[in-house]
Amino acid sequence: MNIQFKKGVLELCVLALLTKKNRYGYDLVNEISKNIEISEGTIYPLLRRLKNVGWVTTYLQESREGAPRKYYKLTQSGQKVTEEMKADWEDFVEKVNGLLSGGDMNE
Amino acid sequence: MNIQFKKGVLELCVLALLTKKNRYGYDLVNEISKNIEISEGTIYPLLRRLKNVGWVTTYLQESREGAPRKYYKLTQSGQKVTEEMKADWEDFVEKVNGLLSGGDMNE
DNA sequence: AATTAGTATCTTGCATTATAATATACTATG
DNA sequence: CATAGTATATTATAATGCAAGATACTAATT
Incomplete structure (x- = not known):
């Protein structure tokens, strides 16, 4: 991958x-790993970033x-950010697929 | 984005x-820019990498x-690499979408 | 009691890649 | 001759995923 x-x-x-x-880090690793390879060295710094920018709280x-x-x-x-990012992702995938399949959609 | x-x-x-x-760098920037923002500072190092690993030749x-x-x-x-990478990408998108929509496909 | 395995969090150093900024140079137009 | 458009290239910086390793708790086995 x-x-x-x-x-x-x-x-x-x-x-x-x-x-x-709500989920804890180890749980997220296991859950995401069902679909996509991910390691703990990735998830913990990521979660820390999410907390630093105020998108999550912890207990x-x-x-x-x-x-x-x-x-x-x-x-x-x-x-809010999650919704926006999800829309960005869908838009991005569509545009990439446009390049991959058509080569150019306006030609 | x-x-x-x-x-x-x-x-x-x-x-x-x-x-x-076949295309030249500046042309690729313009072509890709129709769908996705990309700058020249991105494309030239990228093209150099593609040449270094032997996936492209130049004239x-x-x-x-x-x-x-x-x-x-x-x-x-x-x-060959392009085909493999394309398949990887499609697989990846499918798995991400699985996580985004279902949360979990096996629960 | 000591060892092992599973659960759980965290940090450090490294590799990859996109970008802004900048430099160079050629052609055509005003 | 200056400007704009075409065209290639490099440098320094930022973001992020990961391997490797450290720490610590619980439960089961030896």
């Missing part, structure tokens, strides 16, 4: 998953199975 | 356009309108 394809898109994937329910919760889990919850601005 | 979305995909766009016909051609044009032509390995 082309690593470069993931740039920026993983952020959107994380945000999109958080619109469904700790104990677990019977291991270390305490840090849950991530979307903020209002995070929800 | 999210810059990160472009990572790796511009390379595919360039390669895909070259499957149709110069004079022009009545300005400096001589450096045309890029896909090699056999470049054609």
Whole structure:
């Protein structure tokens, strides 16, 4: 799988998953890994960035199975950004596919 | 437009356009710019990489309108890589969309 | 009790790629 | 001769994914 394809898109994937329910980092790795390869060294810095820009908040919760889990919850601005980013992504894919299939849509 | 979305995909766009016909850098910038913002500072290093890994060859051609044009032509390995990369991209988009819409396709 | 495996978070250093800014140079037009 | 359009190229910077490694807790096995 082309690593470069993931740039920026993983952020959107994380945000999109958080619109469904709050999740912790390890859980997000497992969930996303079902579709796309992702490592923990990617997700934790990413989650930290999301928190730094105010798109998520966090809270700790104990677990019977291991270390305490840090849950991530979307903020209002995070929800807004997610919608915008999703629209950007769909637009982008459409334009790329235009280049790939037609070569040129205006010729 | 999210810059990160472009990572790796511009390379595919360039390669895909070259499957149709040989083009020079400035022409590629204009062509791709119809769909996706791209600058010259992006395309020339990219084209150099494509040449370094042997996916394209180049030849110069004079022009009545300005400096001589450096045309890029896909090699056999470049054609093969383009097909593979295109398939990767389609697979990737499908998986991302799975995450974005369903949240989880196996739950 | 000690070891192992699974769960969970985090940091560091590295590689890749897009871009702005800048430089160069040729042609045509005013 | 200055300007605009065409055309190629380089440099320094920013963003992001990842391997590798560290830490720590729980549960099961030895």
